[in-house]
Amino acid sequence: xxxxxxxxxRLTLGPASSAHAEAFIAFCATEDSRFIGGPADRRDAWEGxxxxxxxxALRGFGPFWLSAGGxxxxxxxxxxxxxxxxxxxxxxxxxxxxxxxxxxEAALVARDWAYATLGLGxxxxxxxxxxxxxxxxAQKLGAVLEGxxxxxxxxxxxxxxxxxxxxx
Amino acid sequence: xxxxxxxxxxxxxxxxxxxxxQAFLASPRAAALGWAAMPHEAWRxxxxxxxxxxxxxxxxxxxxxxxDGRALGLCGPFWPEGQAERxxxxxxxxxxxxxxxxxxxAARAVLGHVFGVMxxxxxxxxxxxxxxxxxxxxxxxxAVQDGTWVTPRGTEVRVFRHGRGVVA
Numbered sequence: 001x002x003x004x005x006x007x008x009x010r011l012t013l014g015p016a017s018s019a020h021a022e023a024f025i026a027f028c029a030t031e032d033s034r035f036i037g038g039p040a041d042r043r044d045a046w047e048g049x050x051x052x053x054x055x056x057a058l059r060g061f062g063p064f065w066l067s068a069g070g071x072x073x074x075x076x077x078x079x080x081x082x083x084x085x086x087x088x089x090x091x092x093x094x095x096x097x098x099x100x101x102x103x104x105e106a107a108l109v110a111r112d113w114a115y116a117t118l119g120l121g122x123x124x125x126x127x128x129x130x131x132x133x134x135x136x137x138a139q140k141l142g143a144v145l146e147g148x149x150x151x152x153x154x155x156x157x158x159x160x161x162x163x164x165x166x167x168x
Numbered sequence: 169x170x171x172x173x174x175x176x177x178x179x180x181x182x183x184x185x186x187x188x189x190q191a192f193l194a195s196p197r198a199a200a201l202g203w204a205a206m207p208h209e210a211w212r213x214x215x216x217x218x219x220x221x222x223x224x225x226x227x228x229x230x231x232x233x234x235x236d237g238r239a240l241g242l243c244g245p246f247w248p249e250g251q252a253e254r255x256x257x258x259x260x261x262x263x264x265x266x267x268x269x270x271x272x273x274a275a276r277a278v279l280g281h282v283f284g285v286m287x288x289x290x291x292x293x294x295x296x297x298x299x300x301x302x303x304x305x306x307x308x309x310x311a312v313q314d315g316t317w318v319t320p321r322g323t324e325v326r327v328f329r330h331g332r333g334v335v336a
Contacts, residue, residue: 021223
């Protein structure tokens, strides 16, 4: 399946497009992508977009691509490839659009959709200890620190657990 | 979208084909071609190929035997970002199904499809040095070697160019 199109107050959550792919490729070329395994070259970044689309086909859910006023700003959704022990609620906002609450807004919609539509949850988020903006998002979403996870390329990573129910 | 040949059905890639693909990439035959991959890497490649279909509008087909439905391999149009040209690729997965002409049968149908239906002007197959079985198949399909291409990973492969008129 392909993703449904969801809306939050300011964002559209939907399927990948060539505009989203180009924005993600540009992001992956920079050091800012280190928390998702970057930097990565054009080929690998595009493959990342393809995998995100393939996850929807294989799992019936996956990352949504985020737009604000038609402009790609990042992605958020449930990431659950074959090699993961459990599905993860994950989010990435490109640096030019950070600090506006987009990650929290999108992750909340994606999380509630995953709980209500897929029956998933409580979901986990795996966050690099050096990724302060993402840790703040997890806290705003009501997630609690559960413990250490496997390191990501030498960076320590923590497991955050989201609340079970839909937040009021 | 589905193609049929006397012995094969060419169908969209699906989760049911993954175990045979994983077994192929774990086989000595794949190792000899430099393609050996762990099951989770194979799953990731497979997700990327499915996502390729959603992003590009086309993807390799899975080959199923008409007699019993078993997954025989893949064959079809492939053009990921970072690859110079549109390609027709093929793999036969189970050792026992090599040498039966399945790849030839599938590739003829696919070449007819990419030229006759998709409107491609040209198509190549990238074939590793040393993969003489695939090179022989390309020649049997009427392709001629047209130089080499160095992949973004720095591997030189042979370019076999298919002729429009040969199989249409």
